[in-house]
Amino acid sequence: MDRQIKDLMEQGLSRNEIFEQLKKQSGNQMRLANKIATFEPGSSSRQTALRNRVLMALCLLQACFGIWVIHSNVVPMDEEFGWQGIVATFVLTIFYFVGLFRKSFTGYASFILLCITVAAGYVYFFNYFPVVSIVGVLLAVAGGALSYTIKVRLFPHMGFMDVRKDENGKHIFE
Structure with a gap:
């Protein structure tokens, strides 16, 4: 899941778009949301x-x-x-x-x-x-x-x- 999040962020998708795309694969939406939130590539981190x-x-x-x-x-x-x-x-x-x-x-x-x-x-x-x-x-x-x-x-x-x-x-x- 972490690799998918990283790949989608590198493609330029927003956190909201990543969440919408991966929520069907995840059994726990709260855990997915936390994973997306704590992953921060680039200088904004x-x-x-x-x-x-x-x-x-x-x-x-x-x-x-x-x-x-x-x-x-x-x-x-x-x-x-x-x-x-x-x-x-x-x-x-x-x-x-x-x-x-x-x-x-x-x-x-x-x-x-x-x-x-x-x-x-x-x-x-x-x-x-x-x-x-x-x-x-x-x-x-x-x-x-x-x-x-x-x-x-x-x-x-x-x-x-x-x-x-x-x-x-x-x-x-x-």
Whole structure:
């Protein structure tokens, strides 16, 4: 399968065209989509690799900022809940970092959803912590936008959460 993907990319086909051509041969469309996405010939791979490294750094920065916010604001009010939040943030960051490092579709999609949730949380607490909220929203929006950009570049043949199309051939949200 890898050889076929390489040959089709050398012929100049786009990732979407390769996916459409090989999906009938593959039993698992998600695995095929990941193989196509992680195969990057040419100079564009350097740009995507650099963007992915920046995204991983943003992921770590966002996690460190979140842990600091929890430690400085939540732990003094409710110590047990604050430490549980720190542990949960730490564990989730490991999973997101591994997903972004492996360039997996689910890693990008779930990180986008996390960024949306985190941004909403910071916006909610804007009246209490305005400076912290602004920085948190900026980090979350930057991480979500960069993750979306990379996801669309690597997985143009996939919808937001899965490889499904409606009757008209358009991707549907799942």
